[in-house]
Amino acid sequence: MLPFSRVSIIGLGLIGSSVARAVKAAMPSVRVTGYDAEAHVRERVRDLGFCDDVADTPGTAVIDADLVVLCVPVGAMGSVGEAIRDDLPAEAIVSDVGSSKQSVAEALAAALPGATIIPAHPVAGTENSGPDAGFATLFQGRWCILTPPADAPEAAVEALQTFWQRLGADVEIMDARHHDLVLAVTSHLPHLIAYTIVGTADDLEEVTQSEVIKYSAGGFRDFTRIAASDPVMWRDVFLNNKDAVLEMLQRFSEDLTALQRAIRYSKGDELEALFSRTRAIRRSIVEQGQDDDAPDFGRKH
Amino acid sequence: MLPFSRVSIIGLGLIGSSVARAVKAAMPSVRVTGYDAEAHVRERVRDLGFCDDVADTPGTAVIDADLVVLCVPVGAMGSVGEAIRDDLPAEAIVSDVGSSKQSVAEALAAALPGATIIPAHPVAGTENSGPDAGFATLFQGRWCILTPPADAPEAAVEALQTFWQRLGADVEIMDARHHDLVLAVTSHLPHLIAYTIVGTADDLEEVTQSEVIKYSAGGFRDFTRIAASDPVMWRDVFLNNKDAVLEMLQRFSEDLTALQRAIRYSKGDELEALFSRTRAIRRSIVEQGQDDDAPDFGRKH
Numbered sequence: 001m002l003p004f005s006r007v008s009i010i011g012l013g014l015i016g017s018s019v020a021r022a023v024k025a026a027m028p029s030v031r032v033t034g035y036d037a038e039a040h041v042r043e044r045v046r047d048l049g050f051c052d053d054v055a056d057t058p059g060t061a062v063i064d065a066d067l068v069v070l071c072v073p074v075g076a077m078g079s080v081g082e083a084i085r086d087d088l089p090a091e092a093i094v095s096d097v098g099s100s101k102q103s104v105a106e107a108l109a110a111a112l113p114g115a116t117i118i119p120a121h122p123v124a125g126t127e128n129s130g131p132d133a134g135f136a137t138l139f140q141g142r143w144c145i146l147t148p149p150a151d152a153p154e155a156a157v158e159a160l161q162t163f164w165q166r167l168g169a170d171v172e173i174m175d176a177r178h179h180d181l182v183l184a185v186t187s188h189l190p191h192l193i194a195y196t197i198v199g200t201a202d203d204l205e206e207v208t209q210s211e212v213i214k215y216s217a218g219g220f221r222d223f224t225r226i227a228a229s230d231p232v233m234w235r236d237v238f239l240n241n242k243d244a245v246l247e248m249l250q251r252f253s254e255d256l257t258a259l260q261r262a263i264r265y266s267k268g269d270e271l272e273a274l275f276s277r278t279r280a281i282r283r284s285i286v287e288q289g290q291d292d293d294a295p296d297f298g299r300k301h
Numbered sequence: 302m303l304p305f306s307r308v309s310i311i312g313l314g315l316i317g318s319s320v321a322r323a324v325k326a327a328m329p330s331v332r333v334t335g336y337d338a339e340a341h342v343r344e345r346v347r348d349l350g351f352c353d354d355v356a357d358t359p360g361t362a363v364i365d366a367d368l369v370v371l372c373v374p375v376g377a378m379g380s381v382g383e384a385i386r387d388d389l390p391a392e393a394i395v396s397d398v399g400s401s402k403q404s405v406a407e408a409l410a411a412a413l414p415g416a417t418i419i420p421a422h423p424v425a426g427t428e429n430s431g432p433d434a435g436f437a438t439l440f441q442g443r444w445c446i447l448t449p450p451a452d453a454p455e456a457a458v459e460a461l462q463t464f465w466q467r468l469g470a471d472v473e474i475m476d477a478r479h480h481d482l483v484l485a486v487t488s489h490l491p492h493l494i495a496y497t498i499v500g501t502a503d504d505l506e507e508v509t510q511s512e513v514i515k516y517s518a519g520g521f522r523d524f525t526r527i528a529a530s531d532p533v534m535w536r537d538v539f540l541n542n543k544d545a546v547l548e549m550l551q552r553f554s555e556d557l558t559a560l561q562r563a564i565r566y567s568k569g570d571e572l573e574a575l576f577s578r579t580r581a582i583r584r585s586i587v588e589q590g591q592d593d594d595a596p597d598f599g600r601k602h
Contacts, residue, residue, distance in 0.1 A: 004547045014375075044457045048380035075569075123519045126596035127583065133596065142518055172515075182512050186503050186517025192496055194520070196560055198579040200553045201486050212481050213585045214473075218400075218488025219495070219527050221592045226520050228583035231576035238572055249561050252501045253554070259497055260550050263539045267425055268376075271539055275532035278499040282428065284514045292523045295427035295434065297598035 002027055003159040003166070004093075005057060010058055010080055012036040012045050012194040013230070014125060015097045016071030016150060017134030021050045025136040035061035035073075036131075045131050055241045059087035067163065070096040075236035076228040077104050080113025090143040101147040101176040103240035116156050121145045121179065122169055123187070132273035140168035142288055175194075184244035189236055189252060192245065194227040196260075220275075272293050303328055304460040304467070305394075309366035311359055311381055313337040313346050314531070315426060316398045317372030318435030322351045323468040326437040336362035337432075338373075346432050360388035368464065376398040376537035382412025394457050396421045400484060400534075402448040402477040404541035410450075417457050420448045421480060422480065423470055423490070428529040441469035441597075442590055448477040485545035490553060492535055495528040510525050535554065 007023055009016045009028045012034050020032050026232070034051035036042050042054050055061035061082045062068050069276050072080050077096060087244055094117045098104045108117045124142035126133065144164040161171045174182075182276050201212045201220065212220065262270040284294045308324055310317045313335050321333050335352035336359050337343050343355050355600075356362035363369050363385045373381050378397060389395070393490065395418045399405045402420050407416045425443035427434065445465040449458045462472045488530040500515045515522065539546055587594045 041561050050397070050524055084525040104312050119549075123516045125519075128596050133464075137334065143515055145516075151328060164328045164360060182516055183519060184509055185505060186513055186516040186521040189550055190498060190520035190524055192560060193498060193557070194523075194577055195579050196557045197491060197494060197553060198582055199575050200490075200549070200556045202578065202582060203552070203556075206479075207483050207486055209582070213582065213591065214324040214444055215424045215446075215483055215487040216586050218426075218484060219491035221586050222495075222523050222527055223491055224579070224583040224586055224592070225598065226523055226538055226574075229576075231533040231573050234576050235569050238399075239567055239569055240565055242567075245564060246561065248501070248558070249564075251504070252498060253557065253561075255501045255504075256494070256497045256554065259485065259493060260547065263543055263546060263550075266534050266540055266543075268540055271536040273385070274500050274534050275528075275530075275535050277503065278496050278525070278528040279532065281499055281503060281510070282525040283508075285517050285522050285525055288514055290514065290602050295429050297426045297526065297600065298556075 001164040002030060004030060004067040005033045006065050006067075008033045008035070008062045008068045009051070009071055010035050010061060010068065010084070011071035012018070012041050012051075012131045013071065013131045014129050015122070016069070016129040017048075017050065018044065018136065018138040019069055019071060019097070021134055022095070022139060024050055024132065026168070033061050034066065041131055048131060058281070062092065062160075063087045063089070065089065065092050067160070068092055068094045070094070070098075073098050073236040074098040074104055074240045078107035078111050080232045081108050085112055088112065092116070093118060093160060095160055097122055099187060099237045101145075101179045103174040105147065105149060105176050116153060118146060118148045118156055119150055119158050119176065120147070120160060120164070121183070121202075122164065123183075125229070129230045136218045137162070137168065142169055144169035144171050145179055146173050146180050156271045178191040180241050180244045184241055184248045188237055188241055188245050189248045191226050191229060192238065192249065194223040194260060195234070197223050198227040273288035303331060305331060305368040305369070305465040307334070307366050308366070309334045309336070309363045309369045310352070311336050311362060311369065311385070312372035313342050313432045314372065315434045316423070316439075317370070318346065318349075318351065318432040319437065319439040320372060320398070320468070321368055322435055322437040325351055327349055327469070331517065332372060334362050334366065337385045342432055342485065345476070349432060359384040364390070366390065366393050368396065368401075368461075374537040375401050375405055375541045376535045379408035379412050382409050386413055387599070388479045389413065393417070394419060394461060394538055396461055400488060400538045401542035402446075402480045406448065406450060406470050406477050417454060419447060419449045419453055419461050419490040420456055420477065421448070421461060421465070422463065422484070424484075425470075429533045430528045438469065440465070443470055445470035445472050446480055447474050447569045448468055448480050451570050481542050481545045485542060485549045489538055489542055489546050490549045491528050492530060493539065493550065495524040496535075499523050499528040518542075
């Protein structure tokens, strides 16, 4: 049983184009309609051919959909909601893929009064952007978190759960506030720190940018991957999950200050104790299939 | 022309065992003698067979060497230098692979007066440790930085340069102080931050460790790889490159505070400007062959 038969995807970048490709791979009979605000992206998607149809307005994209998935930066959810309001079928389920969930739930509820809205977040991605960067297997073995509001119809939640499972994801259901806290530490804070350190390195007077690049294999390059992620998407994440991000940032800064003090006063035991503890967490991530165990992420040597 | 014919390697972990394997692969006629302070490591290396000989004391390991490479944590360089002093041939060159260079130069000069000492640092590694983790191609296409003292014999520097080139590395010669500053930003600061964030995540009350692990694909897992590196090695690096690390840490903290403020006051333009700038650095690292361009580090999906 297919959970949906006509899926509309608004926003055809890395995630939107991966959802479209994954739907066509897993459920070929489902009709996929795409829309992107950029004309050149729509043109490119027509060439790539992973949508059955590419609409030229958001309204025509959703007009006969039973599932609409908004794959736009979280700051744009409200205006996209308004743009589809007049054409959205009454029985359609509206979902999204945004990295913050409380703000999206509020923006969509305000823009689409009476609609069935079930926010979602597939925890998957790469550092690349745009419709060429997507691929059908992006969600395989990754988690997708649904944050249905308390009054969401159970059948709608189950249909969306089945949809993501068919795309290869494991589904978890969670309160939106808790989602925002969990992702603040597992995703938003790491991105913020990666952006910061790459910026810090770029600003040095005594060390040239060419030296930073040459010797990046010492650890720095691991930060540059996530610091190459889409700037607008991430700007919106930080502005829309402000409280949780600021809370995590405060804790991180305290911990970093403690470590700085341990270095200044040569407290080797404190350093070694922390460095030993963190090794175990890495092991668990590999054991649970959320990363490769190939040394150095399988990089070629 | 082989630069050396009898190479002794003291310390047979990830790097030492990789040097031994790389020498046997690139220069099979060179005799490689190994020593490790741990009896079980010596036993394991005898089984693995990548050394021609495994000595039971540091003195017997170096007795006929023309190159001695110390592959021990930087805090142990001085005592290892003392342990080989009485048996070191007068014409042997002593080098190392440590991640800080001023402290190593000082420790070895004090322990081995009159010896020819040329500190070196191959900027390569993985998160794994021990003699099983090493492999012959670890240094291929990576940089090896030599920091010869001002009075080092030119022929000795050239021989060591040739040695590393034969192992597949590109060689750069640099002042030890500058090395320590460059590596503080490209390697030491990233490790310190990775250790900190993994610790911060582990200490949260509202988010469980199991949630951190499950949703790590959102960015966190990229930090855990380097936070799984050898704890003793890294303790020593921070204690032995204290000034440069504290300087970089101070700059990083200021930049992070500025970003925190931009989030608090919703300055989206500032965030987007930084996030756009950091993307270009990633591109250069990939172009210069210091990282793969496979999306997501070539992780399987």
